[in-house]
Amino acid sequence: MAEVFATWAPAPEHRYPGHPEGPQRLQGLADLPQTADGTVWLEPSPAPVEALARAHDPRHIAYLEAVSKQGPAVIDYAPTYVTPSSFDDARRAAGGTLAVLDAVLAGPDRRGFAWVRPPGHHATRTQAMGFCLFNNVAVAAHQALALGHGPVLIVDFDAHHGNGTQDIFRHEPQVAYFSTHQEDIYPGTGAFEDEPQARGRIVNVPLPALTGDDGYRRVFEEVLWPWALRLRPALVLVSAGFDAHWRDPLTRLGLSALGFAHLARLLLALAAETAAGRIVFVLEGGYDPQAVAESGRAVWAVLHGHEPPPAALGPSPYPEPDIAERVHYARRLHGLP
Ligand SMILES: [Zn+2]
Numbered sequence: 169m170a171e172v173f174a175t176w177a178p179a180p181e182h183r184y185p186g187h188p189e190g191p192q193r194l195q196g197l198a199d200l201p202q203t204a205d206g207t208v209w210l211e212p213s214p215a216p217v218e219a220l221a222r223a224h225d226p227r228h229i230a231y232l233e234a235v236s237k238q239g240p241a242v243i244d245y246a247p248t249y250v251t252p253s254s255f256d257d258a259r260r261a262a263g264g265t266l267a268v269l270d271a272v273l274a275g276p277d278r279r280g281f282a283w284v285r286p287p288g289h290h291a292t293r294t295q296a297m298g299f300c301l302f303n304n305v306a307v308a309a310h311q312a313l314a315l316g317h318g319p320v321l322i323v324d325f326d327a328h329h330g331n332g333t334q335d336i337f338r339h340e341p342q343v344a345y346f347s348t349h350q351e352d353i354y355p356g357t358g359a360f361e362d363e364p365q366a367r368g369r370i371v372n373v374p375l376p377a378l379t380g381d382d383g384y385r386r387v388f389e390e391v392l393w394p395w396a397l398r399l400r401p402a403l404v405l406v407s408a409g410f411d412a413h414w415r416d417p418l419t420r421l422g423l424s425a426l427g428f429a430h431l432a433r434l435l436l437a438l439a440a441e442t443a444a445g446r447i448v449f450v451l452e453g454g455y456d457p458q459a460v461a462e463s464g465r466a467v468w469a470v471l472h473g474h475e476p477p478p479a480a481l482g483p484s485p486y487p488e489p490d491i492a493e494r495v496h497y498a499r500r501l502h503g504l505p
Contacts, residue, residue: 173271173280175264176201177212181253188455189299196461212264222310223303223336225294246298258301265304265450276444287452289330289407305407305450306336309343312403318342321401326409326452327419329358338363344399346371350421368502380422380484383491388434391498396438404439404447410454410463414484418455425479429466
């Protein structure tokens, strides 16, 4: 049985009145670290500045430290906020992710989940954006490369496009990026044709509203799977946002907890096929606390080799659009047979 490593960094002081990205998101999962399920829990120590600086401009790191110290403030239009604890919280989110990464890289058949806040995938090399301060997954991918583990595949199933991750790796041949996201919402990037210089390495599949369990299954099986087998990554990182759940208040996609579990199963199989099982899930968005709890537990169960527990919210009540043409287009664009 694979070993499971995890970290828990809920950042209780990083919060802003009325803001959806707050510690309440993780409340329904707070018992996970106390559950006797064999997980090895690792301390989320602050990431060293040198590790952050592989993904971020040193001026961005210095800016976040300075602006956090000044007290609560909104620093971009998303709105992204900081509090006096935010610099340390963001360093712990990245550092916890690195702790899980290091453990997973230390041997075969290891997997992990970094339950961290604030999220990361909108943060670019130079800017905090979209509730994200440091790009946790990008910091981890750079660390893996520095340790000689490449190529790295990043799969991002958050409902929003990970513009920051795409930005950081747009010229890095050793990192491949795959994103499914709702089209025409924040941050506006993530078209099929983005980053033509990285065709076949950066793959975006924008999806219409209400795309749910069936549509996601098709995209993962018919685009991600054959493409990733061609890449042969040495490590899989997952930007695991649960805001593609049908009940999320910020988006209009249609995944259910069982749909997320199915994606997780497929990702584990992919990691087993290409990367000696090495895979790390990193929490991104998800703004309905019950949907986050049910989806998170479903993925967590799959990580431990169990069936997902019953989910009270059930499947999406809305009919799904047909996404067959998008699947064909993505396959053609990226040269899949
Ligand atoms: Zn999101």
